[in-house]
Amino acid sequence: MLTDRQMRIIRSARDWVAEYGEAPSVRELASAVGVSSTSSIVYQLRRLRERGIEVETRGRRSGRCPHCGR
Template identity: 75%
Template sequence: MTLSDRQLRIMRSAREWIAEYGEAPTVRELARAVGLASTSSVHYQLARLREQGIAVETRGRRSARCPYCGH
């Protein structure tokens, strides 16, 4: 398993954020921490990490939808 520099930076930044703030970063906070302007770039890298069996925890916005029925 080979990780790119960007993937390593994302993993380290998420770990450091959790250590400092006690909760996972949002994707936007993670993008800022690694110097990316686009949150879609972070989403892409997180998906590639998940494919390799590495889960990086992020904190999302609460959805107004019902978690059971989706409405």
């Protein structure tokens, strides 16, 4: 079962793509969800990936594996 925040993240990302035609950055996604901490969004995105739900974001690439974060 997904948390309310995870559902808001998924919904906000979907709405962003529909409106702007591209995935939101983590910062834009945090703003859309109403969260001031981008690390909270990153944590939730990691939790969603662990459940097999990929929410695409755009921005700088860290060189880390997009699946495990290493």
